[in-house]
Amino acid sequence: MNRHDQPNRGRLRPRLLAAAAAAALTLTAGLATPLNPAPQQAQAKGSQQAKESKKVLTVAVAQSVDSLSPFLASRLLSTSIHRLMYEYLTNYDPADNHTVPGLATKWEPSADKLTWTYTIRSNSKWSDGRQATAADAAWTFNKMMTDQGAATANGSFVTNFRKVTAPSPTQLVIELKKPQATMGALDVPIVPQHIWEKVKDFSKFNNDQSFPIVGNGPFVLTDYKADSYVRLKPNKTFWRGAPKFDELVFKYFKDQDAAVAALRKGEVSFVAGSPALTPAQAASLKGEPNIKVNDAPGRRFYALATNPGAQAKDGKHFGDGAESLLNQKVRQALFMAIDRKTLIDKVFQGHAVEGEGYIPPRFSTYHWKPSASQELAYDPAKAAQLLDAAGYKKNADGKRVEKNGKPIDYRILCHATDPNDKAVGQYVKEWFGKLGIGVTLNCLDNVTDPWLAGKYDLAFDGWSVNPDPDFVLSIHTCGALPATAKDTGATDNFICDKKYDELYDQQLAEYDTAKRADIVKQMESRLYDTGYMNVMAYPNAVEAYRTDQIKSIETMPKAAGNIYGQDGYWSWWSAVPADASGASSDGSGSTGVIIGIVAGVVVLVGVGAFFAMRRRATAEDRE
Secondary structure, rough: OOOOOOOOOOOOOOOOOHHOOOOOOOOOOOOOOOOOOOOOOOOOOOOHHHHHHOOOOEEEOOOOOOOOOOOOOOOOOHHHHHHHHHHOOEEEEEEEOOOOOOEEEEEEEEEOEEEEEEEOOOOOEEEOOOOHHHHHHHHHHHHHHHOOOOOOOOOHHOOOEEEEEEEEOOOEEEEOOOOOOOOOOOEEEEEEEEHHOOOOOOOOOOOOOOOOOOOOOOOEEEEEOOOEEEEEEEEEOOOOOOOOOOEEEEOOOOOOHHHHHHHHOOOOOOOOOOOOOOOOHHHHHOOOOOEEEEEEEEEEEEEEEEEOOOOOOOOOOOOOOHHHHHHHHHHHHHOOOOOHHHHHHHOOOOOEEOOOOOOOOOOOOOOOOOOOOOOOOOHHHHHHHHHHHHOOOOOOOOOEEEEOOOOEEEEEEEOOOOOHHHHHHHHHHHHHHHHOEEEEEEEEOHHHHHOOOOOOOOOEEEEEOOOOOEEEEOOOOHOOOOOOOOOOOOOOOOOOOHHHHHHHHHHHHHHHHHHHHHHHHHHHHHHHOOEEEEEEEEEEEEEEOOOOOOEEOOOOOOOOOEEEOOOOOHHHHHHHEOOOOOOOOOOOOOOOOOOOOOOOOOOOOOOOOOHHHHOOOOOOOOO
16 A cells, blocks of 8 residues: 555655654754755766766666656655655655755744744755745645645645745745644645646646656656656756766566566666565575665554445445454454464565554654553464454354354455565465455455455555654544545545544644654554554565665665665665776676666556555555
């Protein structure tokens, strides 16, 4: 699910220590950090041979682009590409995720924390040569505040904004209705006003008709073909310095084995997986020459989501989710029927840790786990007792039945491109079967349409969580529901729980990190108890690249982190071609095909109309 893994969401959009005390949030460009060096000067190639040896970084991906519009995109791939194209006000240091300057060099709150002033850097230009200014940022936020279509993907960031102005080209002022802890972590791409003010319908404009696309990030998107590729080239005027590869290409592979085979042949430089390499694929690559496997704790969770009764803000219900799943005892019974340890051992084969709370352990400040008395541990006998107590008993054929007398047969939405969904699905089918519950796996290339229509019972779900958890928390609020059944909201799974919403409002207004973390954990506890989101695992980021094409590349965090789907653009911006420093020219390694990094070719699977622009393509969407 896109942002979902669905985010990322994954997008599923990042924000780590954003809730630090207000004074600590005042960061300046003068901070000593390797991420803020003086702009690097592009080095002229000294020979005709150098001009001919174009260095392309090709990234094989298994997820499609839902939209190239930053106002609509939710999937991890799409939002990752937007990080390459557009600057955000702030960014995150790849070493430890602390907030660092982006388009803004510093940001300061007023004494009452209701007015925030951002200093916009004067050395950022749009790729068409025009200066990027505070007016662009003000226009971006105001458009999201006043146009429902423009608020589709990131509207939760601005719902508390009272007024946004740009008193000067280098000063942005945001006035709030009440304190908001995420002001140092506004995960919103800033777009050029002079380009986007021409758009008439933000709910339908996908930003995919005219190339190159004007941006001010480290890369410029030069070409795109749905279900095929995305191509990007370095932005030579990027204030941090231009990337070192000549081109970045995201290339789509529906078959993950085919992507791995392409890596072996040198036809791609990097494989991200769907959303990660399988244990067998990773093991097979570890013995290959010129290939490095990166296996590190990930920023994703992997869950089984329950249809809570799809509904819109207008109160109307839609879809056809099973009536029995509206019962909390039934949902909790399903928790207790799943053996997480078996999934870790047999499916992930140790490349994951058992799921607990909603926020992965990588983000230790906000990670939560249930107490011993609260835990819905694997216990089939207790699960059966709960089902009996809820009134869903077995008939003469040993089948649990709905209130209407029909046998329970849950439809589980799964991603056809994710091997884990299919493998986990078989275990779930077996475990639920022992309880007298039938299971039908509905594995599709495009799960977006049935998901948005509420036509499912259960679904494999996942988001790439950002350093600051606000976004992935917001997608379960009542405010994220679609306005009507025909609209697209920001909701992940149609959850609407007033107690959860009260806690969400509290955490958003709390600047004290420890106090805010405590509230966030209460929210995770609430999600756990209600049984709507069964987090089964936190998968590792298992990916691989060719060392004869990529000499070095930044992981995030630096000590043990991921390369693909970072909270920033560090991996592809930092990547150094293998022969960049005069490497051997003896012909070793791949000839001619030098991998196109993450922005090159992305074959988009199932991009279809506006609904496909939401977030359910593979288990790893949102940033």
